[in-house]
Amino acid sequence: MVAGGDYKGAAKLIGTSIANKALITTAVTITAQWIQGQIDSWQNSEVEAAYKAYRDGANGHFWGYNNDAKDFDSVWIDARHPAPTGDQRIKKENSCAQRQ
Numbered sequence: 001m002v003a004g005g006d007y008k009g010a011a012k013l014i015g016t017s018i019a020n021k022a023l024i025t026t027a028v029t030i031t032a033q034w035i036q037g038q039i040d041s042w043q044n045s046e047v048e049a050a051y052k053a054y055r056d057g058a059n060g061h062f063w064g065y066n067n068d069a070k071d072f073d074s075v076w077i078d079a080r081h082p083a084p085t086g087d088q089r090i091k092k093e094n095s096c097a098q099r100q
Helices: 007-056 072-080 086-099
Strands: 058-062 065-067
Touching: 007 058, 007 065, 007 072, 065 072
Parallel strands: none
Antiparallel strands: 058 065
């Protein structure tokens, strides 16, 4: 375009390219902020659940915690090593049964 003397067209093309890149950057930034917000919300929920399990005790149905009230060690262990899901328990039981 510049070689043909179309400086206006070249400027418009460059401007459009910059604007498109700015929109993409903005979209990526907004998406990253939203994802971080979701992670923070999940982490806050986890901390709140651990606190409630510690304060009140839990029976295994509350976020996987199974502990007596004020039993910090059990809450700590459950928080670091969540109980296996039903599928994981079944696989483990089947594996053990096959070995016998």
